[in-house]
Amino acid sequence: GNLTGNIAIDSTVNPDELGTYTVNYNVSDTNGNVAVEVRTVDVIDTTIPVISLVGEATVVHEAKTPYTDAGATATDTFNGNLTASIASASTVNLDEVGTYAVNYNVSDANGNTAVEAVRTVEVVDTTAPLITLLGEATMIHEARTPYNDAGATAADTLDGSLSKNITTASTVNPDKLGTYTVNYNVTDANGNKAVEIVRTVEVVDTTPPI
Numbered sequence: 001g002n003l004t005g006n007i008a009i010d011s012t013v014n015p016d017e018l019g020t021y022t023v024n025y026n027v028s029d030t031n032g033n034v035a036v037e038v039r040t041v042d043v044i045d046t047t048i049p050v051i052s053l054v055g056e057a058t059v060v061h062e063a064k065t066p067y068t069d070a071g072a073t074a075t076d077t078f079n080g081n082l083t084a085s086i087a088s089a090s091t092v093n094l095d096e097v098g099t100y101a102v103n104y105n106v107s108d109a110n111g112n113t114a115v116e117a118v119r120t121v122e123v124v125d126t127t128a129p130l131i132t133l134l135g136e137a138t139m140i141h142e143a144r145t146p147y148n149d150a151g152a153t154a155a156d157t158l159d160g161s162l163s164k165n166i167t168t169a170s171t172v173n174p175d176k177l178g179t180y181t182v183n184y185n186v187t188d189a190n191g192n193k194a195v196e197i198v199r200t201v202e203v204v205d206t207t208p209p210i
Contacts, residue, residue: 003027013041018110045110049076051086051117053104058120062127064157067092069102072117076108092121097158097190099123125190129156131166131197133184138200142207147174152197154186162186172201179203 006027013021023039055070069090074082085106092100104117135150149170154162165186172180182199 003029013043015043018043018045045078045108046112047077048112049074049079049082049106049108049114051104051106051114053117053119055119057118058122060122060124061092061094063094063097063123063125064127065094067094067121069119072104072119074104074106074114076112078110079108082106082108090121092123094123095158097123097125125158125188125192127157128192129154129159129162129186129188129194131184131186131194133197133199135199137198138202140202140204141172141174143174143177143203143205144207145174147172147201147203149182149199152184154184154194156188156192158190159188162188172203174203177203177205 008026010024010026011021013023019042021041021043023041025037025039026034028034051072051074053070053072059070061067069088069092072083072086072088074086076082087105088102089105090100090102092102100121100123102119102121104119105114107113131152131154133150133152141147149168149172151168152163152166154166156162167185168182169185170180170182172182180201180203182201184197184199185194187193
């Protein structure tokens with residue numbers, strides 16, 4: 001009759017190690033007749049590792065400032081932690097505004113390759129240029145004498161020197177006593193405007209009559 005409950009099972013299967021294993025099924029009836037059946041089990045690894053980004057998938061970063069990537073981690077069902085085996089490739093250029101990528105890849109010991117993880121890095125320029133006056137911020141000027149402004153310089157973290165791009169607006173009238181201004185402005189290539197710098201010029205009359 002039914003001898004299922006009498007079956008003896010002997011298994012060599014080790015799911016933690018790749019290889020070919022057997023499961024043996026044995027049973028005897030009451031008259032000593034022995035039945036033997038064998039199952040072959042191939043333990044394989046076809047599961048790919050999983051890469052997880054550390055930090056945000058999209059990062060906005062200021063141009064001309066050091067970029068340190070947050071990195072990524074990788075785990076595998078068979079090999080465990082593969083973070084140290086991650087290969088990364090970055091196209092980030094801190095000297096130019098644009099959208100760049102940092103790519104992460106890893107394979108386990110059995111050649112299973114993870115789905116590539118990608119971090120997008122947007123390099124932006126939000127830093128305004130800096131205008132520096134040449135000479136004093138407040139000047140006393142003698143009336144009826146030519147006024148030659150000392151000018152200013154301008155520098156930008158990304159564009160470098162912008163001194164030639166400075167626009168000036170002067171209200172100075174050396175023929176009339178009063179307080180006047182010379183205004184300096186500049187904008188970088190990405191539209192960032194510098195804080196306006198103003199020189200005050202006081203036109204005075206200190207020359208005695210002849």
